[in-house]
Amino acid sequence: MKLLEERIRRDGQVLDGNVLKVDNFLNHQVDPDLMFAMGEEFAQLFRGEGITKVLTVESSGIAPALLTGLQLHVPVIFARKHKSLTLVNDLYTATVYSYTKKVSNEISISKKFLGADDKVLIIDDFLANGQAVAGLIEVCEQAHAEIKGVGIAIEKTFQRGHELIKEKNIRLESLAQIAAFENGHVVFVGDKES
Ligand code: 5GP
Structure with missing residues (x-):
């Protein structure tokens, strides 16, 4: 997705340890127009799959997940990282x-x-x-829910995640591949190549 790549080039900061800082538009300050465009892109990619729920993990997954759910007209669930007083029983973890x-x-x-x-x-x-994705796959498996795909905003192709998802025969779509x-x-x- 050109728009996201351009934004990463403009505002992304490469830190030690192969970490890309994108707190200008995704991880702290959030650009709603960019999130909207990403939601449209994910929705277009997965529209034919009969998705009933979008699942992510707090906190940085929520913005792109929400905008995807908006386009697909399905609820968005975010897994919580901390137990709350109102989230104690009947959990998948x-x-x-x-x-x-x-x-x-x-x-x-x-x-x-x-x-x-x-x-x-x-x-x-x-x-x-x-x-993170493996944890989300695990909760889906506990629920016996069907995983139709994984949508990632920024994939670092040189790390292990790609392989791990492909080994499970799950469809993976990434909007920007580093x-x-x-x-x-x-x-x-x-x-x-270009
Ligand atoms: P994984 O579980 O695939 O190793 O890492 C995924 C999670 O770690 C993401 O949800 C994200 O929050 C964080 N993460 C991994 N790599 C980066 C990075 O390069 N930059 C930022 N900002 N977060 C990252």
């Missing part, structure tokens, strides 16, 4: 190791929002080693 924060979180969703009749589209902001970081610059898949 999975443990997720955070790439950027280097800590493990238990993510949970209420059983009442996901079931065997659901066809799920998983959305997240980044795909690195695939732990091939490498070179001297503090982002190289997208496709840059080298």
Whole structure:
């Protein structure tokens, strides 16, 4: 998606440890117009799949997931990373190791929002080693829900996540695919050929 690639080139900052900082438009300050365009793109890609729920994990997945749900006219569920007083019983849970924060979180969703009749589209902001998506896949499996695909805003193709999803035979669509970081610059898949 050209619009997202251009925005990453303009506002993304490459940090140590293969981390891209995008707090200008996605991870802290959020650009609603860009989120809307991303939602349209995901919806177009997955419209034929009969999606009944969009699933993400708080907090940075919520914006793109919500705008996708808006286009598909289906509810959006975000898995929570912290147990709340009102979220205690009847939960599907999975443990997720955070790439950027280097800590493990238990993510949970209420059983009442996901079931065997659901066809799920998983959305997240980044795909690195695939732990966040693996946790979301795990809660879908616990609910016996059908996973129709994974939509990622920014994929770092040189990390393990891509492989992990493909091994499970799940459709993966990423709006921007990063091939490498070179001297503090982002190289997208496709840059080298052009
Ligand atoms: P994974 O579970 O695939 O290893 O990492 C996915 C999660 O880690 C994403 O939900 C995102 O929050 C965070 N993450 C991974 N890589 C990056 C990165 O390069 N930049 C930012 N801002 N977040 C990242």
